[in-house]
Amino acid sequence: MTLRRPARLPVRARAAVVAARVVSGAARRAGRHGSVIGGRVATMVDRRVLARLAAERTVVLVTGTNGKTTTTSMIARVLGGAGHEVATNHLGANMPDGITTALLDALASSAGTAGSGSVAVMEVDESYLGEVAAATDPRVIVLLNFSRDQLDRVGEVRTVARRVGDAVAAHPTARVVAFADDVLCAGAGFSAAAPLWVSSPSRWNGDAGVCPRCDGPVEHAGVRWACSACGLARPDGDWTLVEEGGTATVRGPDGTATTLDLQLPGHVNRLNATFALAVGAELGVEPAVAAGRLRDLAQVGGRYRTVTRPGGTTRLLLAKNPAGWAQVLDLLDEGPARPVVVAVNSREADGRDVSWLWDVEFERLARHPLVAAGERAADLSVRLAYAGVGHRLADDAVAATRDTVGDVDLVGNYTAFHDATRALT
Amino acid sequence: MSDARVATFPEGIPMSPVPTSPAGDAVDPVTVVLLLPEVLGTYGDAGNAAVLATRLRWRGIPARVLTVGWTDAVPADGDLYVLGGGEDAAQVLACDRLRDSIGLRRALDRGAPTLAVCAGLQVLGTSFTIADGTRVAGLGALDLETRPGGGPRRIGDVVADPLLEGLDGPLEGFENHGGLTELGPDAAPLARLREPARQGGAGNGPGGLEGAVSDRGHGNVVGTYLHGPVLARNPVLADLLLTRAVGELPPLVLPEGLPTATAERLRGRRRVCGDVRSGARRRAGA
Numbered sequence: 001m002t003l004r005r006p007a008r009l010p011v012r013a014r015a016a017v018v019a020a021r022v023v024s025g026a027a028r029r030a031g032r033h034g035s036v037i038g039g040r041v042a043t044m045v046d047r048r049v050l051a052r053l054a055a056e057r058t059v060v061l062v063t064g065t066n067g068k069t070t071t072t073s074m075i076a077r078v079l080g081g082a083g084h085e086v087a088t089n090h091l092g093a094n095m096p097d098g099i100t101t102a103l104l105d106a107l108a109s110s111a112g113t114a115g116s117g118s119v120a121v122m123e124v125d126e127s128y129l130g131e132v133a134a135a136t137d138p139r140v141i142v143l144l145n146f147s148r149d150q151l152d153r154v155g156e157v158r159t160v161a162r163r164v165g166d167a168v169a170a171h172p173t174a175r176v177v178a179f180a181d182d183v184l185c186a187g188a189g190f191s192a193a194a195p196l197w198v199s200s201p202s203r204w205n206g207d208a209g210v211c212p213r214c215d216g217p218v219e220h221a222g223v224r225w226a227c228s229a230c231g232l233a234r235p236d237g238d239w240t241l242v243e244e245g246g247t248a249t250v251r252g253p254d255g256t257a258t259t260l261d262l263q264l265p266g267h268v269n270r271l272n273a274t275f276a277l278a279v280g281a282e283l284g285v286e287p288a289v290a291a292g293r294l295r296d297l298a299q300v301g302g303r304y305r306t307v308t309r310p311g312g313t314t315r316l317l318l319a320k321n322p323a324g325w326a327q328v329l330d331l332l333d334e335g336p337a338r339p340v341v342v343a344v345n346s347r348e349a350d351g352r353d354v355s356w357l358w359d360v361e362f363e364r365l366a367r368h369p370l371v372a373a374g375e376r377a378a379d380l381s382v383r384l385a386y387a388g389v390g391h392r393l394a395d396d397a398v399a400a401t402r403d404t405v406g407d408v409d410l411v412g413n414y415t416a417f418h419d420a421t422r423a424l425t
Numbered sequence: 426m427s428d429a430r431v432a433t434f435p436e437g438i439p440m441s442p443v444p445t446s447p448a449g450d451a452v453d454p455v456t457v458v459l460l461l462p463e464v465l466g467t468y469g470d471a472g473n474a475a476v477l478a479t480r481l482r483w484r485g486i487p488a489r490v491l492t493v494g495w496t497d498a499v500p501a502d503g504d505l506y507v508l509g510g511g512e513d514a515a516q517v518l519a520c521d522r523l524r525d526s527i528g529l530r531r532a533l534d535r536g537a538p539t540l541a542v543c544a545g546l547q548v549l550g551t552s553f554t555i556a557d558g559t560r561v562a563g564l565g566a567l568d569l570e571t572r573p574g575g576g577p578r579r580i581g582d583v584v585a586d587p588l589l590e591g592l593d594g595p596l597e598g599f600e601n602h603g604g605l606t607e608l609g610p611d612a613a614p615l616a617r618l619r620e621p622a623r624q625g626g627a628g629n630g631p632g633g634l635e636g637a638v639s640d641r642g643h644g645n646v647v648g649t650y651l652h653g654p655v656l657a658r659n660p661v662l663a664d665l666l667l668t669r670a671v672g673e674l675p676p677l678v679l680p681e682g683l684p685t686a687t688a689e690r691l692r693g694r695r696r697v698c699g700d701v702r703s704g705a706r707r708r709a710g711a
């Protein structure tokens with residue numbers, strides 16, 4: 001393994017890199033997750049290691065409630081095709097230690113290709129954007145959306161969005177690419193001097209009743225929204241996703257129109273791709289070239305992966321909150337009424353509270369044969385009963401897919417999805 | 426909540442449609458008024474309105490949910506009223522909007538059964554103080570006052586023994602709030618937490634009392650900190666409110682094709698759910 005970059009790092013940082021390598025190697029050999037431990041150790045040796053590792057890279061940070069992993073993966077693809085070396089936290093470890101680890105891994109594997117053209121595309125947990133941006137001096141910050149997710153763990157979504165806005169305001173040199181249709185996201189995006197707005201018809205506005213600027217009432221008319229107290233309103237999109245008759249077109253600020261042809265399903269991924277095209281253009285990749293690089297992307301960390309089993313296939317989908325579910329329901333509406341297995345857990349990483357199930361329009365699954373599974377299957381079953389949707393209970397989500405003939409979708413929230421992914425590997 | 430649907434089991438067993446009015450269309454549906462869900466709806470509490478209406482339909486009584494949005498007037502002649510939880514700013518906004526509502530004032534004055542959860546409970550109190558120290562006058566339908574609790578929010582699944590006549594067996598739900606609520610002489614607690622120190626939640630505050638019931642007038646205003654939604658997890662409380670609204674309830678006729686365990690829960694014979702540690706065991710023993 002050639003180690004080029006440490007030579008250019010200060011002594012303390014070099015020691016940090018070596019320590020991290022020893023520890024994460026040991027963790028991997030022991031079968032433990034090596035995705036954060038290296039960064040944790042390196043940070044203990046050198047508090048500024050993240051800043052030093054990021055110093056010579058063009059950094060793109062991606063945050064928001066839903067779609068971070070997929071959009072990060074898309075942006076990395078768009079930028080990576082340009083011959084740049086791209087570091088990214090593809091394992092989804094999106095807090096500072098995980099991001100440091102991803103940069104350390106890139107350092108180890110770059111073998112001298114890293115240079116002034118190298119890029120880092122990192123997804124960042126919403127609560128850590130300020131800290132990570134302060135260390136990495138990002139060139140681009142992407143704000144996808146803000147909605148209710150695990151309230152009992154990360155606090156109120158408005159507080160989270162306000163802190164993101166503060167982080168944006170603290171980095172005036174970063175170009176902010178933000179979602180105009182989401183009230184809280186736009187509120188944070190307005191903290192930047194010249195944000196680029198992404199827009200598309202959105203069906204979710206559940207957390208958008210109160211103005212992020214003045215706490216006045218926000219009213220909606222179709223995709224438009226405005227605060228009736230201070231006048232804060234949806235900005236016009238610079239990058240707009242237009243979907244007509246089965247064709248998805250991304251219109252750019254200079255009048256470009258790029259047709260999307262994705263393997264990843266659903267409106268949500270066409271929207272994620274719109275963000276990727278916007279970021280690509282900002283960093284010099286033509287939209288048509290960017291769209292071409294997204295065509296072959298078929299799964300992201302197991303999301304949307306289709307597994308073949310005797311008698312049919314199982315497609316794996318992640319939905320961990322009402323907004324995520326709204327996107328999955330849109331996706332399922334596009335296809336045939338195939339069986340759906342829904343698995344819901346409430347472990348620490350999922351959030352202990354499952355009342356969010358009542359903000360999901362499960363009524364829309366009435367045409368699908370349905371199975372309720374996961375550790376909170378009983379709560380889910382009660383919700384489905386009140387929705388008037390027939391279903392059966394199963395102890396094990398993956399076993400339930402095997403009991404079904406034909407093509408099945410398995411939708412899980414965070415740990416339920418990862419359990420299923422592991423079981424189907 | 427959707428109208429009657431015919432769904433199909435994976436096994437192909439048809440699910441019966443939800444029964445409609447035996448008297449046909451001539452009967453006015455019972456109206457459950459859901460207040461401002463776009464500002465008081467961040468915790469799934471709108472589900473309480475759906476539960477009330479659906480449990481009436483499952484008894485052959487036509488029912489509907491009437492959603493009152495930001496620019497809509499609150500009807501004075503609703504049969505039940507439901508308020509949910511929300512964040513600080515949303516709560517202040519909702520309170521300002523509802524304080525001036527003549528429709529809601531009339532409904533509360535005539536004793537319309539009302540369920541108010543979390544922020545909703547605080548809005549119906551005499552006053553509440555938000556984190557920045559601003560004191561906001563409430564609607565005064567419940568004799569209680571709420572102040573910031575300081576320290577960490579009270580978060581977690583809780584079990585509480587009801588103190589209200591007509592409720593037997595424990596109430597359960599998920600608490601997530603920062604305020605401490607003190608009841609005045611004209612309000613009675615809804616329940617008392619079991620071992621509050623060992624649970625994430627703390628009810629109204631020190632002492633482990635949970636929620637409030639108005640002791641004035643008709644005693645039909647029920648406030649609680651329990652999310653879940655509380656009526657989905659505690660069907661007995663849902664039926665108590667329905668009884669106050671429409672009198673004695675006909676027997677519950679559930680749609681065919683529900684899992685047996687779920688049907689039992691909907692009848693209120695088993696606890697609806699539990700936390701992750703005990704949930705799997707309970708199902709395994711089913």
Ligand SMILES: [Zn+2]
Nearest residue numbers: 211214227230
């Ligand atoms: Zn405003």
